[in-house]
Amino acid sequence: MRRSILAAVLTAAAGVAGAADTYVLDPDHTFPNFAIDHLGFSTIYGRFGKTEGTLVVDREGGSSAVEVIVDTASIDTGHEKRDEHLRSPDFFNVVEFPEMAYKSSKVTFNGDSQATVEGELTLMGQSKPLTLEVTRIHCGPHPFNQKEMCGFDARATLKRSDFGISFGLPAVGDEITLLIGAEGEKQ
Numbered sequence: 001m002r003r004s005i006l007a008a009v010l011t012a013a014a015g016v017a018g019a020a021d022t023y024v025l026d027p028d029h030t031f032p033n034f035a036i037d038h039l040g041f042s043t044i045y046g047r048f049g050k051t052e053g054t055l056v057v058d059r060e061g062g063s064s065a066v067e068v069i070v071d072t073a074s075i076d077t078g079h080e081k082r083d084e085h086l087r088s089p090d091f092f093n094v095v096e097f098p099e100m101a102y103k104s105s106k107v108t109f110n111g112d113s114q115a116t117v118e119g120e121l122t123l124m125g126q127s128k129p130l131t132l133e134v135t136r137i138h139c140g141p142h143p144f145n146q147k148e149m150c151g152f153d154a155r156a157t158l159k160r161s162d163f164g165i166s167f168g169l170p171a172v173g174d175e176i177t178l179l180i181g182a183e184g185e186k187q
Contacts (some may be wrong), residue, residue: 007040019030019058019060019187020056020057020058020063020165021056021058021148021150022054022056022057022186022187023054023056023057023148023149023150023186023187024053024054024184024185024187025051025052025053025054025055025068025182025183025184025185026069026183026184026185027050027051027052028185029151029181029182029183030051030140030180030181030182030184031047031048031049031051031180031181031182032047032048032051032068032070032178032179032180032182033045033046033047033171033178033180034046034047034176034178034179035176035177035179035180036160036172036173036175036177037173037175038172038173038174039172040171040173042141043116044077045077045084046075046077046078046083046167047075047076047078048070048071048072048074048075048076049071049074049076050070050071050073051068051069051070051071051077051181052068052069052178052180053066053067053068053069053184054067054139054184055150055182055184057135057139057150064104064106064107064109064115064117065103065104065105065106065107065119066100066102066103066104066107066117066119067102067103067104068101068102068182069099069100069101070099070100070101070102071098071099072087072092072094072097072098072099072100073087073092073094073098075087075092086161090167090168091165091167092124092165093124096125097123097124097125100121100122100123100124101121102119102120102121102122102130102132102172103119103120103122104117104118104119104132105118105119105120105174106118106119112137113134113136113137113138114133114134114135114137115134115137115152116131116132116134117131117132117134117154118131119132120182121129121158121163123163123165124163124164124165126163126164128158128160128162128163130156130158132154132155132156132180133152133154133155133156134152134154135150135153135154135155136151137151137152138150138151138152140150142185143154147186148185148186149183149184149185149186150186151181151182151183151184152180152181152182152183153179153180153181153182154168154176154179154180154182155178155179155180156178156180157175157176157177158175158176158178159174159175159176160174160175160176161174171186
Protein backbone atom coordinates (compact mmCIF):
# COMPACT_ATOMS: atom_id res chain seq x y z
CA MET A 1 0.00 0.00 0.00
CA ARG A 2 1.35 3.41 -0.87
CA ARG A 3 2.57 5.59 1.96
CA SER A 4 1.21 9.08 1.92
CA ILE A 5 0.05 11.81 4.21
CA LEU A 6 -3.72 11.51 4.29
CA ALA A 7 -5.77 14.39 5.62
CA ALA A 8 -9.15 13.78 7.19
CA VAL A 9 -11.45 15.57 9.50
CA LEU A 10 -13.98 13.86 11.73
CA THR A 11 -15.59 16.10 14.31
CA ALA A 12 -15.81 14.37 17.69
CA ALA A 13 -15.85 15.04 21.40
CA ALA A 14 -12.13 15.40 21.96
CA GLY A 15 -9.39 17.98 22.08
CA VAL A 16 -9.48 21.67 22.79
CA ALA A 17 -12.53 23.53 21.50
CA GLY A 18 -11.75 25.10 18.15
CA ALA A 19 -8.46 23.22 17.72
CA ALA A 20 -7.94 20.51 15.13
CA ASP A 21 -6.46 17.22 16.37
CA THR A 22 -4.87 14.76 13.95
CA TYR A 23 -5.26 10.99 14.42
CA VAL A 24 -3.46 8.40 12.30
CA LEU A 25 -5.52 5.23 11.84
CA ASP A 26 -4.18 2.19 13.64
CA PRO A 27 -3.95 -0.60 11.01
CA ASP A 28 -4.32 -3.25 13.72
CA HIS A 29 -7.68 -1.82 14.82
CA THR A 30 -9.17 -0.50 11.57
CA PHE A 31 -11.04 -2.89 9.30
CA PRO A 32 -13.64 -2.43 6.58
CA ASN A 33 -15.92 -5.47 6.91
CA PHE A 34 -18.59 -6.47 4.40
CA ALA A 35 -21.59 -8.74 3.98
CA ILE A 36 -23.10 -9.98 0.70
CA ASP A 37 -25.86 -12.43 -0.22
CA HIS A 38 -24.52 -15.78 -1.46
CA LEU A 39 -26.83 -17.49 -3.94
CA GLY A 40 -29.86 -16.68 -1.79
CA PHE A 41 -28.80 -19.32 0.74
CA SER A 42 -26.68 -17.35 3.19
CA THR A 43 -24.67 -14.21 3.82
CA ILE A 44 -20.93 -14.26 3.21
CA TYR A 45 -18.85 -12.02 5.48
CA GLY A 46 -15.35 -10.74 4.88
CA ARG A 47 -12.96 -7.93 5.57
CA PHE A 48 -9.98 -6.06 4.23
CA GLY A 49 -6.98 -6.46 6.53
CA LYS A 50 -4.75 -3.56 5.41
CA THR A 51 -5.81 0.07 5.68
CA GLU A 52 -4.22 3.45 6.28
CA GLY A 53 -5.65 6.88 6.83
CA THR A 54 -5.92 9.93 9.00
CA LEU A 55 -8.62 11.67 11.00
CA VAL A 56 -8.43 15.33 11.88
CA VAL A 57 -10.90 16.12 14.64
CA ASP A 58 -12.24 19.68 14.82
CA ARG A 59 -15.55 19.85 16.67
CA GLU A 60 -15.83 23.62 16.75
CA GLY A 61 -14.32 24.36 13.34
CA GLY A 62 -16.78 22.30 11.33
CA SER A 63 -14.19 21.31 8.70
CA SER A 64 -14.85 17.59 9.14
CA ALA A 65 -13.66 14.96 6.63
CA VAL A 66 -12.10 11.48 6.50
CA GLU A 67 -9.74 9.79 4.06
CA VAL A 68 -8.87 6.08 4.04
CA ILE A 69 -6.96 3.84 1.63
CA VAL A 70 -7.61 0.08 1.57
CA ASP A 71 -5.33 -2.58 0.07
CA THR A 72 -7.76 -4.63 -2.07
CA ALA A 73 -5.46 -7.67 -2.09
CA SER A 74 -5.94 -7.91 1.69
CA ILE A 75 -9.49 -9.27 1.23
CA ASP A 76 -10.23 -12.19 3.56
CA THR A 77 -13.45 -14.22 3.66
CA GLY A 78 -11.93 -17.16 5.50
CA HIS A 79 -11.73 -19.28 2.33
CA GLU A 80 -8.48 -18.93 0.35
CA LYS A 81 -9.83 -20.24 -2.97
CA ARG A 82 -12.72 -17.76 -2.84
CA ASP A 83 -10.34 -14.96 -1.80
CA GLU A 84 -8.09 -15.66 -4.82
CA HIS A 85 -11.15 -15.46 -7.08
CA LEU A 86 -12.17 -12.18 -5.44
CA ARG A 87 -8.68 -10.80 -6.20
CA SER A 88 -9.03 -11.75 -9.88
CA PRO A 89 -10.33 -9.57 -12.75
CA ASP A 90 -13.80 -11.11 -12.18
CA PHE A 91 -14.09 -9.05 -8.99
CA PHE A 92 -11.52 -6.62 -7.51
CA ASN A 93 -8.79 -7.02 -10.16
CA VAL A 94 -6.12 -6.24 -7.56
CA VAL A 95 -3.25 -6.22 -10.06
CA GLU A 96 -4.75 -3.30 -11.98
CA PHE A 97 -6.54 -1.70 -9.00
CA PRO A 98 -4.48 -2.43 -5.86
CA GLU A 99 -6.34 0.13 -3.73
CA MET A 100 -9.74 1.51 -3.01
CA ALA A 101 -10.14 4.85 -1.29
CA TYR A 102 -12.77 6.83 0.56
CA LYS A 103 -12.66 10.60 0.89
CA SER A 104 -15.40 12.54 2.61
CA SER A 105 -16.78 15.88 1.54
CA LYS A 106 -19.12 16.66 4.44
CA VAL A 107 -19.73 15.47 8.00
CA THR A 108 -22.99 16.21 9.80
CA PHE A 109 -23.15 15.35 13.48
CA ASN A 110 -26.29 13.92 15.03
CA GLY A 111 -25.54 14.58 18.70
CA ASP A 112 -22.21 13.80 20.36
CA SER A 113 -21.75 10.21 19.26
CA GLN A 114 -23.30 9.81 15.80
CA ALA A 115 -22.77 11.40 12.39
CA THR A 116 -23.51 11.19 8.70
CA VAL A 117 -20.43 11.31 6.46
CA GLU A 118 -20.89 12.11 2.78
CA GLY A 119 -18.07 11.38 0.37
CA GLU A 120 -16.78 9.34 -2.54
CA LEU A 121 -15.62 5.76 -2.75
CA THR A 122 -13.10 5.04 -5.49
CA LEU A 123 -13.11 1.38 -6.48
CA MET A 124 -11.99 -0.24 -9.73
CA GLY A 125 -10.96 3.21 -10.99
CA GLN A 126 -14.47 4.63 -10.59
CA SER A 127 -15.54 7.20 -8.00
CA LYS A 128 -19.12 7.17 -6.74
CA PRO A 129 -20.92 8.91 -3.86
CA LEU A 130 -21.12 6.91 -0.64
CA THR A 131 -22.70 8.01 2.63
CA LEU A 132 -21.48 6.49 5.89
CA GLU A 133 -23.81 6.40 8.88
CA VAL A 134 -21.56 6.69 11.92
CA THR A 135 -23.24 4.87 14.78
CA ARG A 136 -20.58 5.48 17.43
CA ILE A 137 -17.79 8.00 17.99
CA HIS A 138 -15.53 7.98 21.00
CA CYS A 139 -12.37 9.98 21.66
CA GLY A 140 -10.23 10.01 24.78
CA PRO A 141 -7.28 8.38 26.52
CA HIS A 142 -6.59 4.72 25.75
CA PRO A 143 -7.30 2.74 28.95
CA PHE A 144 -3.98 0.83 28.80
CA ASN A 145 -1.34 3.19 27.36
CA GLN A 146 -3.09 6.53 28.07
CA LYS A 147 -2.43 7.80 24.49
CA GLU A 148 -5.18 9.98 23.05
CA MET A 149 -7.33 7.91 20.69
CA CYS A 150 -10.40 8.49 18.56
CA GLY A 151 -12.53 5.74 17.10
CA PHE A 152 -15.78 5.21 15.26
CA ASP A 153 -18.12 2.58 13.87
CA ALA A 154 -19.80 3.26 10.52
CA ARG A 155 -22.16 1.53 8.11
CA ALA A 156 -23.00 1.98 4.42
CA THR A 157 -24.67 0.12 1.58
CA LEU A 158 -23.44 0.08 -2.02
CA LYS A 159 -24.00 -1.82 -5.24
CA ARG A 160 -20.96 -3.55 -6.65
CA SER A 161 -22.34 -3.25 -10.19
CA ASP A 162 -22.06 0.56 -9.85
CA PHE A 163 -18.28 0.02 -9.85
CA GLY A 164 -18.25 -2.46 -12.76
CA ILE A 165 -18.12 -5.63 -10.62
CA SER A 166 -20.86 -7.73 -12.19
CA PHE A 167 -19.52 -11.32 -12.12
CA GLY A 168 -22.14 -13.77 -10.84
CA LEU A 169 -25.07 -11.35 -10.88
CA PRO A 170 -27.82 -11.87 -9.91
CA ALA A 171 -26.99 -15.14 -8.09
CA VAL A 172 -24.28 -13.49 -6.01
CA GLY A 173 -25.76 -10.35 -4.49
CA ASP A 174 -25.29 -6.89 -5.93
CA GLU A 175 -25.87 -5.03 -2.68
CA ILE A 176 -22.98 -4.98 -0.20
CA THR A 177 -23.29 -3.90 3.40
CA LEU A 178 -20.11 -2.22 4.54
CA LEU A 179 -19.27 -2.09 8.26
CA ILE A 180 -16.20 -0.14 9.42
CA GLY A 181 -14.56 -0.13 12.80
CA ALA A 182 -11.69 2.35 13.04
CA GLU A 183 -9.33 3.66 15.71
CA GLY A 184 -6.70 6.35 15.39
CA GLU A 185 -3.90 7.65 17.62
CA LYS A 186 -3.48 11.38 18.15
CA GLN A 187 -0.31 12.82 16.60
